[in-house]
Amino acid sequence: MRHTLAVLVENKPGVLARVSGLFSRRGYNIDSLAVGMTENPEISRMTIVVEGDDRVLAQVISQLSKLIDVISVSDLPSSESVDRGLALIKVAADMDTRAEILQIAGIFRAKIIDISAETLVIEVTGDKGKIRAIENMLGRFGIKEVVRTGRVALHRGTKTVGGEYR
Amino acid sequence: MTDTPISGAKALINCLKNEGVDTIFGYPGGVLLPLYDELYDSDINHILVRHEQCAAHAADGYARATGKVGVCLATSGPGATNLVTGIANAYMDSTPIVAITGQVPTPMIGNDAFQEADITGITLPITKHNYLVRDAEDLPWVVKEAFYIASTGRPGPVLIDLPKDITTDEFEFIYPKKTHLRGYHPDVGIDEDAVKRAASMILDSECPVIYAGGGVIISDSSSELLRLAETIQAPVTTTLLGIGAFPQSNKLSLRMLGMHGTKYANYAVQESDLLIAIGARFDDRVTGKIDAFAPHAKVIHIDIDPAEIRKNVRVDLPVIGDAKTILQSLNSHLQKMQTRSGAWLGKIDAWKKKHPLSYVQSDDVIKPQYVIQEIHRACPDAIIVTEVGQNQMWAAQYFQFENPRTFITSGGLGTMGYGFPAAIGAKVGCPDRTVIDIAGDGSFQMVSQELATVATNNIKVIVAILNNSYLGMVRQWQELFFDERYSYTDISQSVDFVKLAEAYNLVGIRAEKPSEVPAAISEALSADRTVVIDFVVDPTENVFPMVPAGAAINEILDPEVAA
Ligand SMILES: Cc1ncc(C[n+]2csc(CCOP(=O)(O)OP(=O)(O)O)c2C)c(N)n1
Ligand SMILES: [Mg+2]
Numbered sequence: 001m002r003h004t005l006a007v008l009v010e011n012k013p014g015v016l017a018r019v020s021g022l023f024s025r026r027g028y029n030i031d032s033l034a035v036g037m038t039e040n041p042e043i044s045r046m047t048i049v050v051e052g053d054d055r056v057l058a059q060v061i062s063q064l065s066k067l068i069d070v071i072s073v074s075d076l077p078s079s080e081s082v083d084r085g086l087a088l089i090k091v092a093a094d095m096d097t098r099a100e101i102l103q104i105a106g107i108f109r110a111k112i113i114d115i116s117a118e119t120l121v122i123e124v125t126g127d128k129g130k131i132r133a134i135e136n137m138l139g140r141f142g143i144k145e146v147v148r149t150g151r152v153a154l155h156r157g158t159k160t161v162g163g164e165y166r
Numbered sequence: 167m168t169d170t171p172i173s174g175a176k177a178l179i180n181c182l183k184n185e186g187v188d189t190i191f192g193y194p195g196g197v198l199l200p201l202y203d204e205l206y207d208s209d210i211n212h213i214l215v216r217h218e219q220c221a222a223h224a225a226d227g228y229a230r231a232t233g234k235v236g237v238c239l240a241t242s243g244p245g246a247t248n249l250v251t252g253i254a255n256a257y258m259d260s261t262p263i264v265a266i267t268g269q270v271p272t273p274m275i276g277n278d279a280f281q282e283a284d285i286t287g288i289t290l291p292i293t294k295h296n297y298l299v300r301d302a303e304d305l306p307w308v309v310k311e312a313f314y315i316a317s318t319g320r321p322g323p324v325l326i327d328l329p330k331d332i333t334t335d336e337f338e339f340i341y342p343k344k345t346h347l348r349g350y351h352p353d354v355g356i357d358e359d360a361v362k363r364a365a366s367m368i369l370d371s372e373c374p375v376i377y378a379g380g381g382v383i384i385s386d387s388s389s390e391l392l393r394l395a396e397t398i399q400a401p402v403t404t405t406l407l408g409i410g411a412f413p414q415s416n417k418l419s420l421r422m423l424g425m426h427g428t429k430y431a432n433y434a435v436q437e438s439d440l441l442i443a444i445g446a447r448f449d450d451r452v453t454g455k456i457d458a459f460a461p462h463a464k465v466i467h468i469d470i471d472p473a474e475i476r477k478n479v480r481v482d483l484p485v486i487g488d489a490k491t492i493l494q495s496l497n498s499h500l501q502k503m504q505t506r507s508g509a510w511l512g513k514i515d516a517w518k519k520k521h522p523l524s525y526v527q528s529d530d531v532i533k534p535q536y537v538i539q540e541i542h543r544a545c546p547d548a549i550i551v552t553e554v555g556q557n558q559m560w561a562a563q564y565f566q567f568e569n570p571r572t573f574i575t576s577g578g579l580g581t582m583g584y585g586f587p588a589a590i591g592a593k594v595g596c597p598d599r600t601v602i603d604i605a606g607d608g609s610f611q612m613v614s615q616e617l618a619t620v621a622t623n624n625i626k627v628i629v630a631i632l633n634n635s636y637l638g639m640v641r642q643w644q645e646l647f648f649d650e651r652y653s654y655t656d657i658s659q660s661v662d663f664v665k666l667a668e669a670y671n672l673v674g675i676r677a678e679k680p681s682e683v684p685a686a687i688s689e690a691l692s693a694d695r696t697v698v699i700d701f702v703v704d705p706t707e708n709v710f711p712m713v714p715a716g717a718a719i720n721e722i723l724d725p726e727v728a729a
Contacts, residue, residue, distance in 0.1 A: 010349065014298075018290060025291050055476060062473035068295040068315060071349040 002031060003057050004083060004153045007046040007064060008071040008162040011037060015069045019046065022067065028052060028060050032085070034150030043071065043162075047083075047152045074161040076153050083153035086123065087131045088113070092142035093120040101141060108134045119144060127151075171336035174302040175204040178266075178333070181309035182210060184341045187237050189213060189228065189594055191221040195241020196281060197268035197330040213594060213623055216615040218245050220587035222252020223613075225263045227588025229256075230574045231549055232595040233386070235317050236263040242270055243281030246327075247288065251581060253323045254292040258578025259407060260384060262321035264312050265289075271331040272300060286327050294322030302335035311345045319352030320471040321384060354470070356492055360485045364442075364466050365499035367483060371440035371464070373510045374400040377423065377452075380407030380577070381445015381469060381489050383570040388412065390493035391444065397500050401514050403431040405446050406562055409573040414566045420514070421523075424452040425713045426559045429521035432711075432719040434514055438463045445469060445489045448478040449578070450715075458718035468492050521724075523563050525707070532680050534632040534703040538564035541602060541630060544687045548600040549574065549592050553585035553609030555639035557632045559709040561604040583612030589627045590620060600628070600691065607633040608657055617670040620696040628690045629698045631663055634705045642708045646723070658705075667698035676700040 009015045016035060023030050031049035038045045050060055057075065064073045076083075093101050098120065105112060105122050108130065114121035124134050128151070135143065155161065172180075178201060182190070189211045194202045205212050215221045218240040225236030240249050246267040256263045270279040275298075286296045295315050297308045305328075312324040368374060382391050382404075388411050395402045395418050402412045403420035412419055420431035435441065441463040446452070453459040456478060464482040467475055468489055475484040485492055525535045534556065541548070542565045550565055551574040552558040558575055567573050574592055576584035589603040603610075610631055620627060632638075635658035644652050664674030673693045677686040683701065690697040712723045 014286065017287070021290050058475075059473065059477060062471075062475070066471070066473055068347065068350045 001051070001053055001057075003050050003052070004076045004078070004081065004151065005046075005048045005050060005061070005064070006074045006076055006153060006161045007048060008038070009044050009046060010069040010071065011042050011044040012069060015044070018067050018069060019048075019064065022063055023050075023060075026059070026063060028056060032150035034152050036152075047150060049151055072162040076155060080159070081153050081155050083127060083151045084125055085128065085131060085149055085151040086125045087135075087146060087148045089122045089124065089135065089138060089143060090145040091120055091122060091138045092118060092144060094118060097141050101138065104134065104137050108137075110134060169338060172339050173200065173204070173333065174305055174328070174335050174337075175201040175333040177302070177305050177337070177339045178309065178328070179204050179208050179210065180339055181306055181341060182237065185235070185309065185313045187235070190237045190239050191215055191224040191228070191591065192239030193218050193221055193241065193245060195245050195268060197242045197270060198239070198333075200330070200333040201239075201268070201328075211594075213590075213619065215587065216618050217613070218248035219252050219583070220590070220613055220616050220619070222249045222263065222265060223255065223581075223584050223587035224591035224594070225265070226252060226256045226259075226261045226584075227551060227574055227591030228595040229261050229263055229591075230588070231571055231592035231599075233571065234595070235313055236261070236591060237266065238263060239266045240268070241281070242268040242285075243283045246283050246285040250288060250292070251579075253289055253325065255576055255579040255581045255584060256323040257292045257294070259576065260321050260380065261323065262316040263323045264316050265323060265325045267325065267327050269298070269327045269329040272329045273331075275329065285325065289325050292323070293325050296325040296327070298327045299329065299332050302332045303337045305332065306340065307342050307345070310342050311347060314345045315347075315350060319350075320381075352470075354487050356487045356495060357485065358495065360483060361492060361495045362499060363483055364468075364485055364496055367440060367464060367466060368398050368400075368442070368500065373438045374398065374440040374442060375420070375434050375438040375463075376400050376402040376442045376444065377405075377435065377446055378402055378408040378411045378444045379405040379446025380411075382408055382411035385445060385470070385489040386570070387444075387490035387493050388570045390490055390497060392416070393497050394493055394500070397497060399511065400442070401434055401511070403427070403435065405449070405452055405577070406575060407577040408446065409562055410567045410570045413568045415568060422562055424719060425454065425715075426563065426709050426711065427719070428523060428563075429711050429722055429724070430514060430517035432713070432722065433517050433521075435460050435463070436718070436720045437513075441465045443467045443469070444493070447474045450478075453478065454713050454717055454719040454721075527680075528704070529680060531704045532677065532683060532701055534560050534634065534701070534707055535564045536680060537630065537632060537683055537701050537703065538604065540683050540687055541604075542566055544684065545600050545602065545691060548572070548602045549596060550602055550604060551575065551585045551589040551592055552604045553606045554580045554582045555606045555609060555637065556634070556642065556707075556709050557604050557606040557609070557638070559639075560632065563709075582606070582609040584609075586610060586613045586627075586629060587616055589629070590616060590625055593625050593627050602628045602630055605629050605631045606638060607631055607635065607660065607663075608637045610663075611657075611660060614666060617667065617672060617696065617698075621670045621672055624695070626694070626696050629696070630690075631698065631700050632703050633663065633700050634703050634707065636705055638705075639709070645708070646712075647714070663698050663700040667696075673697040674700065676702065678702045
């Protein structure tokens with residue numbers, strides 16, 4: 001099972017090492033991790049996608065909560081949250097294939113952000129499935145490089161995480 | 167508080183005094199020169215150890231004996247890395263210590279400067295929290311937080327890394343009154359519903375067992391535990407670290423459970439229908455084969471650390487919070503129950519009669535168990551500290567412990583060389599108590615240089631070496647599980663321990679026959695300085711009962727059965 005955690009942490013040096021060290025040392029699998037400042041500059045927010053059953057999830061949450069620099073940990077169930085990742089895909093493209101690639105990008109509402117005689121760089125945003133789908137479609141043209149961000153997620157509706165601390 | 171700027175070094179001393187620190191165990195070095203210069207005039211008692219590992223262990227022993235935070239100090243680089251074993255040891259056993267390390271000046275950090283080590287990085291997984299102080303003005307709140315974090319909730323070691331320039335920078339010192347930690351709330355309150363459910367599970371059970379760990383001692387809830395046990399007439403077994411939490415003379419005591427626990431404790435747990443775990447963490451040395459542990463029992467788990475719940479075993483009812491508060495509330499929900507005693511306690515009494523701890527006494531060769539019994543007879547109120555190995559298990563089995571903070575041992579990490587420095591710390595913290603380190607010949611040789619520390623500081627402890635000429639616990643496993651192939655465990659002829667003690671101008675005593683044991687002990691008790699007693703014991707003696715690693719805890723090896 002995959003779970004998405006929203007973790008508010010102190011925006012201090014070394015916090016990322018504390019969190020990632022905890023995962024490796026206790027053998028929890030991180031699927032993806034994204035970190036950035038929140039609307040409060042003293043606080044950063046990590047979105048961590050972790051693989052494991054309910055027992056592992058409970059352990060991850062309580063071990064994370066024990067870190068002094070961790071302010072709050074919330075589980076975001078997929079049914080109650082929205083999440084996005086971004087990928088940049090450099091795909092081989094020449095005169096013959098460019099039009100078709102543009103068409104595919106259009107269908108995925110992806111953007112072309114760089115072009116050369118032999119390549120295109122495509123920016124695509126979405127959930128994991130969408131990014132995988134466009135990769136599959138582009139595969140036959142020759143993908144030269146892919147870079148992905150970790151996923152970021154928010155609750156749907158009015159709900160927020162960390163309440164009072166933010 | 168002062169308006170004139172003072173140096174970071176002076177500020178640190180002020181901070182420590184504000185925290186009530188009276189003793190520091192430490193060792194100086196280049197980057198600590200400004201701090202040591204301040205210590206020179208300070209009324210804080212600094213004990214100069216002979217190896218930094220022992221400063222950490224001494225701080226740990228001080229903390230366990232007194233319940234206060236222990237403090238150790240080491241210089242940058244090798245001084246700091248020498249603390250690592252002691253910090254890891256404190257982490258595993260939830261001991262509150264604050265370790266202060268010197269660091270190279272802030273502009274040089276990250277450049278592989280002379281004696282630079284990334285000690286905050288190194289100790290990340292073995293501290294409750296750590297700090298690298300980057301600005302002298304941060305020092306007061308860092309120290310305030312460090313002591314608060316170390317001593318509250320589930321206690322543990324906190325490290326403060328102090329770059330040299332921080333100790334010389336001057337600033338206006340104000341000590342904060344409170345901490346503001348957004349991410350740390352040790353006072354979790356108490357879930358009254360859970361406590362009520364626990365009470366009703368207890369009322370419904372016929373064969374309950376209380377399984378008490380070090381958390382009972384840390385939270386100072388021995389009297390609440392005693393009241394609970396007597397109210398519900400449930401037998402009590404403790405972990406190694408829980409020894410002292412419940413009086414072993416009480417008829418409800420099952421003594422220790424697990425790998426070298428009593429048979430009756432293990433049998434009781436295996437047949438119980440309700441296991442009430444208090445401040446214990448279901449360590450593998452306790453549970454043996456986890457799937458076969460307490461198979462018929464519902465489990466109530468009382469612990470302050472939510473991360474311990476269901477870490478190793480299924481739990482029917484977690485009750486999270488301070489054990490003392492929870493037990494007080496639980497006791498208020500329970501009435502005295504006399505009815506239970508019949509069948510269940512009768513069964514336990516029969517096990518106790520049938521399977522007492524036992525060994526075969528000898529007239530010619532000293533049995534290590536006998537030494538422990540004699541030490542208990544001569545000095546039942548001593549604080550007993552141990553090394554690691556067979557000596558530790560015999561101390562746990564054959565002394566009779568009645569009070570918390572009287573048994574100090576390295577449980578989670580199993581650190582050879584812990585006992586002697588921890589005994590030093592315990593004695594410094596409790597100068598009026600008799601402190602005895604039950605030692606192994608191997609373990610003591612890891613830290614015997616601290617004889618200089620006790621000699622020069624006039625600290626009196628007794629080191630009772632159960633000298634079996636072997637790394638005995640390893641030898642035992644080789645005998646039982648590796649065809650008696652004693653690979654590198656024979657340490658006979660290492661050193662003359664009597665002469666070693668005398669070389670430090672201390673007292674050395676040797677006992678070679680059982681008849682010499684009582685006199686050796688009383689001579690040691692009356693000596694005016696540290697005594698090393700070399701008890702030459704039977705090298706072939708093994709620790710029993712024993713549950714082989716990975717077996718269920720009722721699958722017990724014991725010569726009594728084998729014979
Ligand atoms: C620092 C350290 N190194 C190695 C071990 C592994 N070990 C556990 S018990 C033991 C033997 C201890 O020998 P001794 O101190 O003579 O005690 P005995 O078992 O003989 O009583 C060893 C080597 C350990 N626990 N700690
Ligand atoms: Mg030995």
